[in-house]
Amino acid sequence: MDALPAGSTLTLTHVTPDFAPQEVERLAEIYRKQGIPARPRTHSEVVRFFDGLDLVDPGVQLLHRWRPDDDTPTGVTDAEVGGYGAIARKA
Numbered sequence: 001m002d003a004l005p006a007g008s009t010l011t012l013t014h015v016t017p018d019f020a021p022q023e024v025e026r027l028a029e030i031y032r033k034q035g036i037p038a039r040p041r042t043h044s045e046v047v048r049f050f051d052g053l054d055l056v057d058p059g060v061q062l063l064h065r066w067r068p069d070d071d072t073p074t075g076v077t078d079a080e081v082g083g084y085g086a087i088a089r090k091a
Contacts, residue, residue: 001053001090008090009056012049013063015040019079046084053088060086 001010017024017040024040031038047060058066062078063085 004090006090009087010050010053010090011085011087012046013083013085014046014049015083016042016046018042019077020082023079024082043084046086050086050088054091056087056089060084 001008015024015027015038028038028040043060050060061084062081063083064076064081066085
């Protein structure tokens, strides 16, 4: 982010083991065996990507909970979604 001007944004989604650790680790291992680096991260690890940036509300949230269109249940569980997302702006 150092090379980017003020007002730039970081938009990020990241898989997490927070809700289904064994399943996510199996998935990551499949990626690694194919030569694709994969490292699931916890909520606190994902939050660190945004250090020094201004998070856009609602911050780092599960993907299906980040500004849903309405209050209609999505029909999926946190474990099925298994990823966090956020947007932040460089001041």
